[in-house]
Amino acid sequence: MLVLVLAEMLAQNNYTSTNTNTTTHYMPELPEVETVRTGLDAALRGKTVARVQLARADLRFPFPPGFAKKLEGSKILRIERRAKYLLFRLSGGGVWLSHLGMSGNFSFQKKAQSPQKHDHVVITFADKTLLVFNDPRRFGFMDFMAEEEVETHKLLAGIGPEPLGNGFSPAYLEEQLSARKTPVKVALMDQSLVAGVGNIYASEALYLAKLDPRLPAHRAAPFSAELVTSIRRALEAAIASGGSSLRDFVHIGGETGYFQHRFQVYGREGEPCFSCTAAIRQLRQGGRATFWCPTCQPNPSKTAHLRPRKKMAKGA
DNA sequence: CCTTGAACCTGCGGGC
């Protein structure tokens, strides 16, 4: 049953056989990747890879040499997430790493269907079920490594603490923000500072924390406790929404509430703030769109005096 | 070291 749920949920963009729904884009930041991970883990755990077909030699990067052969014959033990990366742990000690980029999409299929545009990887399992990776923009990619290489993998080694883990403490965040002049919103999107916070949830978290996204990071540092709480709340709410849509899907029959997850500010320029009704505003920071409420997230010059207290001298 | 901006690639919606 869950298999059907997953197939539908993950095949939003290229579902063909009974597609009557509008196409929805899903946005692979941490909550979305975590929801995908949950679904894939439930559907694929224990399955043996029989065949891997690549429609091209590269996505964002070339597939590693012998990629298909390294997967074939292995059993999927479990699927983990680190930042926005998926790690498929395989029997034999191999790890299949995957990133969804901007438009990557895994769909699970009970039987082979006619290939769709941008289907780049088709994996057939021993039980004849299939997993298809579709990615129009090809910002996604895949890699393969031995499990002992995970910690030192070039793309994983520099990633900051998981925001929902213990390593992401107010003290840590304050230290990190204090050393930066860049706008706090840009800082939160830096994967070396904290893992998995992307363009949407950076705006959402700052709204919850009532902080102006333009505030220089070092001036936001005193509010690190609020920021940690707000980041976690924003991410957890979205994950919960994804989880509930997984459960509810069977009853809804086509709509995934997950994709209707309501954002407080993202994408809502000109619309009323849900808290104060002021018009949500938009600006560009580091080339990306930022959304904020000018009333609930007041100007830096007005927040300066709100500093709780002077920072205590550090050390012994 | 930090910071900024361009680049990667396709699809879509708005304006004309």
Next chain:
DNA sequence: TGCCCGCAGGTTCAAG
């Protein structure tokens, strides 16, 4: 209808 433009979840890289 169609063309052109800007924009979109992420990350890497070069240059300042």
